[in-house]
Amino acid sequence: MTITFLIAPDFSPERFAGWHMLNTALQRRSGVHLHLVTPATAHEQSEVMATGQADLVYANPFDAVDMIRTQGYVPFARPAQRFDEMVIATGSESGVATVEDLRPGCRIALTENRDVKLIGLRLLEPADLAESHIEWVHVDSYQAAARKAIKGEVEAAFFLADAYASLTKLTRSHLRVLVESAIHDISHVLLAHPRLAGDLAAIEKAFLGIGQIQGDVELLDALGFPHGFEVMSQEQAEFMIDLMDTLLD
């Protein structure tokens, strides 16, 4: 039996090798054959989900809401001490010094990452800016968002905090961070389809064991999860969903 392991498309391209290393290690340690699926976009991810073939999912928190509460996926682990945070930045010469300097009609560049948009909108509230007050400029990558902010084509750009940190030092030197979230309660989550009940214990043990064997450091570095994985209970996931619900207004 082969288990399909779907990875949310919002990881940085340089982590691609890390996910394959993880997949190989998980197969070796659990004895379960895993087929890694890495959709390039949220749309591609939706297509895979619609087939009903995703057995294991590394889901972003926004998508996890529906997967857990509507589709019955079971949360079991998450990256340890690694939360989903976001950054709002402007070009260093833009004249925008704080979020409150942004005005209705301002242009903001963003990728299709819905979590980043949701949290970013909440961080814009002190400036009296709602979604309809903004001219959204959609881009394919965080690098493109950075370029638009630096060139002054947008007043600000939204970034996943990890993606912002992975921009080159030179690029970041031409940007100014207006605000960075520090929520610490929202994270990606590993989900299992209920049909995996028989294999889940072995898979969970393999995930939680990553980091305990010599050589795992390289794997975790490649993934960008230096602290490995930790258990995420159903209640912890439900609490995270409640928290996200408060942001959806």
Next chain:
Amino acid sequence: MRLTDMAQPAEPSKQSRLTYFDGSSRIVYVTDLEVPFPQGRLIVSSTDLNGIITHANDAFVEMSGYSRDELIGAPHHILRHPDMPKVAFKGLWDDVAAGKKWHGYVKNLRKDGFYYWVYATAVPNIRNGVIVGYTSVRRKPSRTRINELIPLYKQWLDQERSVS
């Protein structure tokens, strides 16, 4: 758990007696000093069905001025500021008990008598179809909106005082 009277702060302060919905009361001290909402953070807490705090994140602890041990097990109205009229909370408990979301702008009182403004959202925690508690998340509010609400809250408070 009944709250004890607040300790008088070192800064100039006004004393008042707050009476809560459960009939308990205590003396609180308020100063004119505001603590700004921490940039980029959310203040998160959960309570049981009786409004007793069961979870407080680090931002909640830091902004309240209390220790985590003082907060867990205390009623959530430990943060109630005397400038907040009861009517501003009208519907909060009705909404969440009915399974609905509630929003409002709230001025909170810290242990040291300082205050901070928040935009609060409360949701019921529904597990297996049953409400088991409530979670409240506070965000940095719009200053424009607060400035609009301050005179309104004062007007409501004056009305409540004239009735009682």
